[in-house]
Amino acid sequence: GAVVSQHPSWVICKSGTSVKIECRSLDFQATTMFWYRQFPKQSLMLMATSNEGSKATYEQGVEKDKFLINHASLTLSTLTVTSAHPEDSSFYICSARDPAKGDSYEQYFGPGTRLTVT
């Protein structure tokens, strides 16, 4: 089946620094990837849709200058949390659809990245 990886799986950083999270589709090409954030005991909230070769589409309330998304290839999207603050501490998950699966809307999720900002 389609596999999505994320790196790193967890990261601790100091307030004010930037952190980059990578999301890779390992056995398929993904023209579109999605970035979610999940706070403890809450559901997944879509942050942005990442499109290969073009600008990401951000959801309302998500600061595009703070959460920089780059989707430079068909297998890699990156999310950079700039000037991180403790309130950015969360579980960040990416997902991707496999366009070869036609009408299937299933999204394959990465294992997630736990970010802690101290």
Add this chain to the structure above:
Amino acid sequence: EDKVVQSPLSLVVHEGDTVTLNCSYEVTNFRSLLWYKQEKKAPTFLFMLTSSGIEKKSGRLSSILDKKELFSILNITATQTGDSAVYLCAVVTGTASKLTFGTGTRLQVTL
């Protein structure tokens, strides 16, 4: 604004019980409804439902969609401790196929 609501929020049952999890939605440009199981990390896919009234089954799990009443249910029969997880319902909308997740139902199966 698209909205997906799940009930109950949490549930504790004994091994062997049958449970029914509910998901209702109010969205524009509905495409499909997905069920996921989330244990400690990322969600794993269970079902995709696009047509009304057609039950999907996988072992002890089954699910059905009602597009007229805008809801879906996920049934788990003969529950096992390994079924303990958060079950997420998500609705796919629009041309970008965005997922809007529900609040989740936390299921705990005890011995």
